[in-house]
Amino acid sequence: MFLSRQLARRVYSRSHRRWAHSPVAALSGLNTVTEEDLAHFSKILPSSAILSTLTPSATPPAELEPFNNDWMNKYHGRSTTVLKPRTTQEVSEIVKWCNQRRIGIVPQGGNTGLVGGSVPVRDELILSLANMSKIRSFDDVSGILVADAGCILQSLSDFLVSHHHIVPLDLGAKGSCQIGGNVSTNAGGLRLLRYGSLHGTVLGLEVVLPDGTILDQLTSLRKDNTGYDLKQLFIGAEGTLGVVTGVSILAAPAPQASNNVMLALPKFENVLPLFKETKRQLSEILSAFEFMDRTVYDLAVKHGQGRALDPADVEGADCFVLVETSGGKREHDEEKLNSLLESLMEADEPLINTGVLATSPAQFSALWAIREGLTEAVSKEGKAYKYDISVPLHKFKEVVDRTKEQLRQKGLLHDDAVKHVVGYGHVGDGNLHLNVVAAAYTPEIEAALEPFVYELVASYKGSISAEHGIGVMKTHALQYSKSPTSIEWMKKIKALFDPNGIMNPGKVLP
Ligand code: FAD
Ligand code: MLT
Ligand code: ZN
Numbered sequence: 001m002f003l004s005r006q007l008a009r010r011v012y013s014r015s016h017r018r019w020a021h022s023p024v025a026a027l028s029g030l031n032t033v034t035e036e037d038l039a040h041f042s043k044i045l046p047s048s049a050i051l052s053t054l055t056p057s058a059t060p061p062a063e064l065e066p067f068n069n070d071w072m073n074k075y076h077g078r079s080t081t082v083l084k085p086r087t088t089q090e091v092s093e094i095v096k097w098c099n100q101r102r103i104g105i106v107p108q109g110g111n112t113g114l115v116g117g118s119v120p121v122r123d124e125l126i127l128s129l130a131n132m133s134k135i136r137s138f139d140d141v142s143g144i145l146v147a148d149a150g151c152i153l154q155s156l157s158d159f160l161v162s163h164h165h166i167v168p169l170d171l172g173a174k175g176s177c178q179i180g181g182n183v184s185t186n187a188g189g190l191r192l193l194r195y196g197s198l199h200g201t202v203l204g205l206e207v208v209l210p211d212g213t214i215l216d217q218l219t220s221l222r223k224d225n226t227g228y229d230l231k232q233l234f235i236g237a238e239g240t241l242g243v244v245t246g247v248s249i250l251a252a253p254a255p256q257a258s259n260n261v262m263l264a265l266p267k268f269e270n271v272l273p274l275f276k277e278t279k280r281q282l283s284e285i286l287s288a289f290e291f292m293d294r295t296v297y298d299l300a301v302k303h304g305q306g307r308a309l310d311p312a313d314v315e316g317a318d319c320f321v322l323v324e325t326s327g328g329k330r331e332h333d334e335e336k337l338n339s340l341l342e343s344l345m346e347a348d349e350p351l352i353n354t355g356v357l358a359t360s361p362a363q364f365s366a367l368w369a370i371r372e373g374l375t376e377a378v379s380k381e382g383k384a385y386k387y388d389i390s391v392p393l394h395k396f397k398e399v400v401d402r403t404k405e406q407l408r409q410k411g412l413l414h415d416d417a418v419k420h421v422v423g424y425g426h427v428g429d430g431n432l433h434l435n436v437v438a439a440a441y442t443p444e445i446e447a448a449l450e451p452f453v454y455e456l457v458a459s460y461k462g463s464i465s466a467e468h469g470i471g472v473m474k475t476h477a478l479q480y481s482k483s484p485t486s487i488e489w490m491k492k493i494k495a496l497f498d499p500n501g502i503m504n505p506g507k508v509l510p
Helices: 002-009 035-044 061-068 088-101 153-161 179-185 268-285 294-302 330-346 361-372 374-381 393-409 443-449 452-459 475-480 484-497
Strands: 011-014 017-020 050-052 081-083 105-108 125-128 135-139 144-148 202-208 214-217 243-250 257-265 286-293 319-327 354-357 383-390 418-426 431-438
Touching: 035 050, 035 081, 035 088, 050 061, 061 125, 088 105, 088 125, 088 202, 088 214, 088 243, 105 179, 105 243, 135 153, 144 153, 153 179, 179 243, 257 268, 257 330, 257 361, 268 286, 268 319, 268 330, 268 393, 286 294, 286 361, 294 319, 294 361, 294 374, 294 418, 319 330, 319 361, 330 354, 361 374, 374 383, 374 418, 374 431, 383 443, 383 452, 393 418, 393 431, 393 443, 393 452, 431 443, 443 452, 452 475, 475 484
Parallel strands: 081 125, 105 125
Antiparallel strands: 011 017, 050 081, 135 144, 144 243, 202 214, 202 243, 257 319, 257 354, 286 319, 286 418, 383 431, 418 431
């Protein structure tokens, strides 16, 4: 609650620019859900699909808490009502009614988003896709999977195993996040280096538009050049243009062999030469190149993520890189990986101290568990200010160091305020996760970090959001990565699709 209030009132003043940031203002003109609305919804949905604190036979407020609070417990809504439709038709009828009544809607998937986009700013209706979890079809010749938006990413992966395919997307939140949420955030994750972004792998979408119209673009075609590619607008729209109800996605053939190795580096400066050499030697079998600094590795170990490496393997390490290969022939891939490791270790000035190679599926998973567990480790350690940025690769360390210095100068770098400033992320994609781990969310820390971090990113011509999106967290900072003309056209598109502003109000656009 505290943070929403604080965000709503924040006013930045800079020499050349001044603006007010008020997500709540974006909700003016919208109505809240009433008992009359509930009576209408009960004609569309069974009572088990309606959670509301409004009626006499009300849902206990505690049952709505998981829907009103985000994964980090940083953003808090006050919605009275959660609806859980099972079909696209039901979504359409709900949205149509909300549009006529001017009720704000927050589409919600697995609620694992990290920018406050999946919870209400105030008391908007929450439309949960959790009950839409059917796989509609899979073609094992083309690899095209068509699924309801509410399918959990892990369940899609599990389904594809017996069909010898994989989802071209993987992330630490796979056990909870939904494919519709992934599409709506244009999630990047751990496989982007190999399979590219969802803008390429999503072939079609079914979307309920803000007036309730069902836009069926659920094509299963690899090639389709018939005019504007409307589906692209919904990929990364964070629920502001419509509700994604179905997704057609190109699954990739499952690799015949996968290996991974955790490399310990004596200094950050070695990361880029290492990336270059790894790409050169592994070429087509390289499938991930993930970076973590020493501090965040230590946090993962402290909070029980994966299995700690041997003390001898981490001694003198400044940072780590997890390299994964995915290929067609085990012996061939192992030979390539081993010769890479040998050449790295035997160089006159070795780029790495050690390399811990997984030799069993259990070790393979344990190494990945360290990397995938960083988000959880950070949030167990304290309250995380998460900045998800694209900057030139050689600036990764500078960003972390300058942020630390900024906090030190402000007298905030100590255990009662900011405990750690850490960096990790998808080096192969130029995406750094800068995390400031604090004892509590406070206005002082936020003021020290913003607009400092955004200005720093802009000075490198980077992006303030490489993959997590804008949500409610960065609406005021959009201008650091988008020109006034781009923002103006984004607003025009929003107004065209959603003239009443009911879809995820207060999110994405300033
Ligand atoms: P939610 O959190 O429920 O929603 C996210 C946004 O999408 C909201 O704005 C919501 O309104 C909208 N939305 C959700 N479903 C729909 C729908 N059906 N139609 C329209 N709008 C919808 N992100 C990455 O990019 N890469 C990572 O590697 C990564 N790792 C993560 C690891 C952890 C442990 C966690 C907690 C998060 C991680 N994330 C990562 C954040 C990421 O954005 C989400 O995990 C995921 O993509 C969101 O899916 P979700 O179903 O939870 O969506
Ligand atoms: C990751 O790469 O681990 C995710 O994007 C989540 C995070 O930034 O913590
Ligand atoms: Zn990430």
